[in-house]
Amino acid sequence: MKVRKAVIPAAGLGTRFLPATKSIPKEMIPIIDKPMIQYIVEECVGAGIEDIILITARGKDSIADHFDHSFEVEETLRRKKNDELLAATEKVSKMANIIAVRQKNPMGLGHAVLTARQIVGNEPFAVLLGDDLVVSEKPCIRQCIEIFEERQKSVIGVMKVEKKDTSKYGIVGGKMLNDRLMDVNVMVEKPSPETAPSQLACPGRYVLKPEIFEILANTKPGRGGEIQLTDALAQLATGDGLLAYLFDGRRYDTGDKLGYIEATVAFALKRPDLADGVRKVLAEYLS
Numbered sequence: 001m002k003v004r005k006a007v008i009p010a011a012g013l014g015t016r017f018l019p020a021t022k023s024i025p026k027e028m029i030p031i032i033d034k035p036m037i038q039y040i041v042e043e044c045v046g047a048g049i050e051d052i053i054l055i056t057a058r059g060k061d062s063i064a065d066h067f068d069h070s071f072e073v074e075e076t077l078r079r080k081k082n083d084e085l086l087a088a089t090e091k092v093s094k095m096a097n098i099i100a101v102r103q104k105n106p107m108g109l110g111h112a113v114l115t116a117r118q119i120v121g122n123e124p125f126a127v128l129l130g131d132d133l134v135v136s137e138k139p140c141i142r143q144c145i146e147i148f149e150e151r152q153k154s155v156i157g158v159m160k161v162e163k164k165d166t167s168k169y170g171i172v173g174g175k176m177l178n179d180r181l182m183d184v185n186v187m188v189e190k191p192s193p194e195t196a197p198s199q200l201a202c203p204g205r206y207v208l209k210p211e212i213f214e215i216l217a218n219t220k221p222g223r224g225g226e227i228q229l230t231d232a233l234a235q236l237a238t239g240d241g242l243l244a245y246l247f248d249g250r251r252y253d254t255g256d257k258l259g260y261i262e263a264t265v266a267f268a269l270k271r272p273d274l275a276d277g278v279r280k281v282l283a284e285y286l287s
């Protein structure tokens with residue numbers, strides 16, 4: 001079955017970016033001139049996804065607003081004949097069908113995904129975390145969708161991390177089917193380097209069968225008193241099956257301050273209108 005829908009959980013509190021996130025959703029913080037969440041929506045669109053379900057919360061309406069028309073801005077740009085900015089602004093509102101759903105309490109990532117159940121219905125769907133940007137030739141979620149379509153099993157996108165960093169991620173363990181594909185039989189949230197089943201970490205790209213909803217509905221709060229997606233995935237691994245795919249691409253953890261700065265510099269160095277200027281500024285600071 002074709003993957004037509006994506007769920008983007010964006011209802012978290014963004015505590016690592018306080019005080020900025022007191023009144024601005026973390027997902028609306030820009031990397032240069034686009035809010036973080038726009039990069040994620042662009043990844044979905046590039047992967048052929050038609051419907052995007054945003055899980056938001058109180059005080060986060062600006063995320064859905066960003067993907068709507070902004071009449072005053074567009075009319076002013078039209079009057080001033082600023083065609084380039086007008087096209088860029090209009091493009092955002094036409095990008096995809098955006099459906100916003102509220103998670104009334106931040107009860108964890110698993111709970112956020114479960115909030116999308118009625119809208120996703122009985123079909124496979126993608127999940128992308130707004131904190132993680134992946135730069136790759138083929139969109140990261142497209143790579144995972146292709147594995148799903150080939151094998152008809154839920155897929156998690158994974159990347160290799162240093163042993164000392166396993167405690168920052170959900171880590172998978174299982175049998176390698178080829179260089180890039182693992183049949184997962186265990187999944188552990190933030191294990192210590194000594195207990196980690198592998199160095200393959202999930203930074204936030206999933207293609208899931210709808211069966212995950214029933215599992216999530218019966219998942220008890222785990223680590224931090226939250227309903228963890230990892231716990232439900234671990235159960236899926238022992239039931240219907242779960243694959244982990246080592247995707248091609250570079251991931252930036254924009255939910256973390258240093259990762260955010262790294263992404264800003266890396267993205268700016270790729271922009272023809274900014275690269276030279278940024279290089280000069282960096283050289284000045286580093287000399």
Ligand code: UTP
Nearest residue numbers: 009010011012013014015016106107108109112
């Ligand atoms: P994080 O824990 O990284 O995000 O959750 P956070 O809570 O916003 O940020 P910090 O850690 O407090 O700084 C990963 C993703 O899951 C979403 C978040 O919005 C983020 O995109 N999430 C998390 C929800 O949608 N609901 C939740 O209850 C928890």
